[in-house]
Amino acid sequence: MKCFSRYLPYLFRPPSTILSSTCHTEADIISTVEFNxxxxxxxxxDKGGRVVVFQREQESKSQPQRxxxxxxxxxxxxxxxxxxxxxxxxxxxxxxxIKWLPQQNAAYFxxxxxxxxxKLWKISERxxxxxxxxxxxxxxxxxxxxxxxxxxxxxxxxxxxxxxxxARRIFSNAHTYHINSISVNSDLQTFISTDDLRVNLWNLEIxxxxxxxxxxxxxxxxxxxxxxxxxEFHPQQCHTFAYSSSKxxxxxxxxxxxxxxxxxxxxxxxxxxxxxxxxxxxxISSISDVKFSHNGRYLMTRDYLTVKVWDLxxxxxxxxxYQVHDYLRGKLCSLxxxxxxxxxxxxxxxxxDSVIMTGSYNNFFRMFDxxxxxxxxxxxxxxxxxxxxxxxxxxxxxxxxxxxxxxxVDSLDxxxxxxxxxxxxxxxxxxxxxxxxxxxxxxxxx
Amino acid sequence: MFPKxxxxxxxxxxxEPVPSGDPGPVVSSAAAARTLSSSYSxxxxxxxxxxxxxxxxxxxxxxxxxxxSVLIANTVRQIQxxxxxxxxxxxxxxxxxxxxxxADRLVATEVLCRQTDAAAQAGQSPKPFSVVGLEDxxxxxxxxxxxxxxxxxxxxxxSPVSPQLTSxxxxxxxxxxxxxxxxxxEECDEDEEEDSEECVSEGEDGDRDHLxxxxxxxxxxxxxxxxxxxxxxPDPALExxxxxxxxxxxxxxxxxxxxxxxxxMGPYDxxxxxxxxxxxxxxxxxxxxxxxxxxxxxxxIIVGS
Numbered sequence: 001m002k003c004f005s006r007y008l009p010y011l012f013r014p015p016s017t018i019l020s021s022t023c024h025t026e027a028d029i030i031s032t033v034e035f036n037x038x039x040x041x042x043x044x045x046d047k048g049g050r051v052v053v054f055q056r057e058q059e060s061k062s063q064p065q066r067x068x069x070x071x072x073x074x075x076x077x078x079x080x081x082x083x084x085x086x087x088x089x090x091x092x093x094x095x096x097x098i099k100w101l102p103q104q105n106a107a108y109f110x111x112x113x114x115x116x117x118x119k120l121w122k123i124s125e126r127x128x129x130x131x132x133x134x135x136x137x138x139x140x141x142x143x144x145x146x147x148x149x150x151x152x153x154x155x156x157x158x159x160x161x162x163x164x165x166x167a168r169r170i171f172s173n174a175h176t177y178h179i180n181s182i183s184v185n186s187d188l189q190t191f192i193s194t195d196d197l198r199v200n201l202w203n204l205e206i207x208x209x210x211x212x213x214x215x216x217x218x219x220x221x222x223x224x225x226x227x228x229x230x231x232e233f234h235p236q237q238c239h240t241f242a243y244s245s246s247k248x249x250x251x252x253x254x255x256x257x258x259x260x261x262x263x264x265x266x267x268x269x270x271x272x273x274x275x276x277x278x279x280x281x282x283x284i285s286s287i288s289d290v291k292f293s294h295n296g297r298y299l300m301t302r303d304y305l306t307v308k309v310w311d312l313x314x315x316x317x318x319x320x321x322y323q324v325h326d327y328l329r330g331k332l333c334s335l336x337x338x339x340x341x342x343x344x345x346x347x348x349x350x351x352x353d354s355v356i357m358t359g360s361y362n363n364f365f366r367m368f369d370x371x372x373x374x375x376x377x378x379x380x381x382x383x384x385x386x387x388x389x390x391x392x393x394x395x396x397x398x399x400x401x402x403x404x405x406x407x408x409v410d411s412l413d414x415x416x417x418x419x420x421x422x423x424x425x426x427x428x429x430x431x432x433x434x435x436x437x438x439x440x441x442x443x444x445x446x
Numbered sequence: 447m448f449p450k451x452x453x454x455x456x457x458x459x460x461x462e463p464v465p466s467g468d469p470g471p472v473v474s475s476a477a478a479a480r481t482l483s484s485s486y487s488x489x490x491x492x493x494x495x496x497x498x499x500x501x502x503x504x505x506x507x508x509x510x511x512x513x514x515s516v517l518i519a520n521t522v523r524q525i526q527x528x529x530x531x532x533x534x535x536x537x538x539x540x541x542x543x544x545x546x547x548x549a550d551r552l553v554a555t556e557v558l559c560r561q562t563d564a565a566a567q568a569g570q571s572p573k574p575f576s577v578v579g580l581e582d583x584x585x586x587x588x589x590x591x592x593x594x595x596x597x598x599x600x601x602x603x604x605s606p607v608s609p610q611l612t613s614x615x616x617x618x619x620x621x622x623x624x625x626x627x628x629x630x631x632e633e634c635d636e637d638e639e640e641d642s643e644e645c646v647s648e649g650e651d652g653d654r655d656h657l658x659x660x661x662x663x664x665x666x667x668x669x670x671x672x673x674x675x676x677x678x679x680p681d682p683a684l685e686x687x688x689x690x691x692x693x694x695x696x697x698x699x700x701x702x703x704x705x706x707x708x709x710x711m712g713p714y715d716x717x718x719x720x721x722x723x724x725x726x727x728x729x730x731x732x733x734x735x736x737x738x739x740x741x742x743x744x745x746x747i748i749v750g751s
Contacts, residue, residue: 177512196512225520227513246513279493279524283517333489337496342514 030433032420036100039424042070042431045095049079051112070440074123076165079114091116097182115178118193120169128156174200174210181230187238194231213261229287236296248285268315280332288344293353302347307358322368325360327398327409340414351426359418363434380432380439497522
């Protein structure tokens with residue numbers, strides 16, 4: 001593992017190409033990105049229900065400078081728009097989350113979900129095909145048996161590589177509300193799907209049944225004041241999972257305690273600071289993403305203005321708090337007005353849990369080094385991405401005199417938000433989704 | 447209470463606005479609501495309006511987002527609680543109880559009601575601010591604020607909003623986002639000030655009607671949410687008129703999840719309604735839509751278009 005954290009500001013260089021769709025429609029907006037467990041594959045899901053999988057090029061000896069870049073490997077339509085006849089509502093095909101299963105054979109498996117249905121997809125390669133059938137000719141037409149005079153053994157001949165995706169399991173009809181997250185268990189046999197009020201446990205082999213393990217729906221819906229915003233399994237402990245709420249709390253649950261995990265075994269919440277209290281306090285405390293660290297000792301949560309790292313052994317306050325864009329604190333009313341305050345940003349750990357990353361507005365994304373306590377703001381945009389050049393750190397000017405390179409808070413483009421980011425499990429390669437564009441950055445080769 | 451540093455809108459002071467502390471004139475309780483003209487209470491009221499409208503929009507979206515609805519609902523509840531502690535809420539509801547709707551507002555508001563009560567159309571008694579579906583409350587506000595019965599009530603979409611509307615000045619937000627925060631805020635400020643004056647000048651009724659929508663909306667929708675203030679005395683006329691309205695509409699579940707107690711629309715109905723009425727029709731039952739069609743037609747005749 002590189003000693004990456006010493007190099008601050010982070011010296012990322014953009015790739016020679018930025019992967020994006022040629023014509024930008026609503027359906028092309030990327031709604032999730034995820035590296036697989038080896039980092040060889042990168043999956044993106046979009047609003048149109050499509051999944052695009054990128055594969056890293058093998059590093060060639062002739063061009064050692066050119067580190068493996070990601071190229072399109074497979075594209076398939078994962079979900080289609082549906083209509084719920086009972087409620088007279090459309091079910092969007094937008095892919096909310098993709099989670100990879102660790103590779104166990106030559107094929108790759110991933111789970112993708114929209115608001116209502118989770119699907120298990122198998123992505124496999126085919127580079128040989130059998131030729132020389134006896135009963136049918138090369139076009140597939142059946143041969144007249146009377147014309148066959150001799151038998152031959154079909155032989156596998158090489159063909160152009162074909163990557164095909166097939167839906168192996170469809171896990172449906174278990175969620176009344178919108179699914180916001182899925183998480184594969186470390187036992188590789190089960191996974192959870194989470195909607196606003198419930199968490200369901202599935203076995204990967206069984207699609208017609210799921211166990212409800214968390215249910216926070218009140219008897220009287222009028223009393224509803226809190227929803228579940230995200231849930232994740234512990235990376236090593238297959239009986240532990242955590243879920244976050246719209247009130248800024250995280251609950252850690254142990255499935256061994258009871259069949260229904262309504263009683264948490266740990267409850268993480270930071271007491272509110274009375275000096276900053278406003279009508280928007282609750283909204284900005286709502287957690288949009290929760291992620292366990294790779295080592296399983298910490299939890300990271302993202303709320304509207306901050307990222308917090310929690311020690312699983314300490315429930316009353318976070319270990320670390322990082323301000324993502326505190327300059328927005330004075331703009332909360334406007335952000336409430338245009339709904340930006342409800343944007344759900346994700347957060348991500350690097351492979352060694354030393355650096356955390358999250359997105360912001362104006363196509364900015366932020367990285368925080370937990371050890372050196374330094375942070376950097378970078379921008380994912382075409383103008384600022386000259387190939388092979390190092391990304392320049394950006395700065396937002398909060399008040400007073402604006403320096404030449406700084407951008408003022410009022411000039412920020414709130415329609416350009418980076419909600420989804422992912423970090424390669426071992427290397428310093430990040431993928432950042434900016435609306436319909438996918439940026440893949442790699443760190444500087446020394 | 448409000449965050450510091452925001453231009454113009456928020457006052458730093460964490461004090462609760464006390465009527466006696468205001469530099470305004472000492473007035474009777476009926477008009478006390480109007481004299482709470484400190485920027486804080488104005489902002490709070492605007493926030494309440496904005497939130498209620500957002501809840502309506504939530505209700506009308508194809509995919510109501512439960513998390514967003516719950517957060518907005520909690521914000522409204524918080525404001526209501528604070529207003530209750532202030533005593534502002536009490537004053538408002540008292541004022542409303544004594545209020546009478548001016549006749550010239552009736553026609554417009556009748557159009558907006560879910561019920562097609564022939565008697566109501568004749569303009570018998572006020573029942574404009576139905577909470578059945580928050581959209582009615584919103585549209586009623588629109589009619590009231592416009593103060594112009596003959597203005598065309600645009601049913602097909604919520605986006606084109608008159609700049610005169612207090613609450614509507616916030617609608618520009620969700621539909622058009624620009625980086626020029628300061629300008630937007632200034633506009634809002636100006637509109638707001640104009641509106642509040644307009645409210646006052648239009649007479650107590652305008653204000654009360656406006657407030658009625660909020661209070662009734664709040665109560666009916668949030669029902670058992672720990673609202674500490676006592677329910678306002680129910681207006682017998684209103685009760686009678688609403689007696690045959692399906693009470694399940696008041697169910698927060700309905701509001702928040704966009705579900706209907708008795709869905710009558712099939713997929714093709716939905717498509718039709720989408721093309722004719724836009725997203726607002728999604729939450730209406732088919733019988734309501736046909737009523738609204740009729741009312742639309744009647745309105746056109748009245749307006750003489």
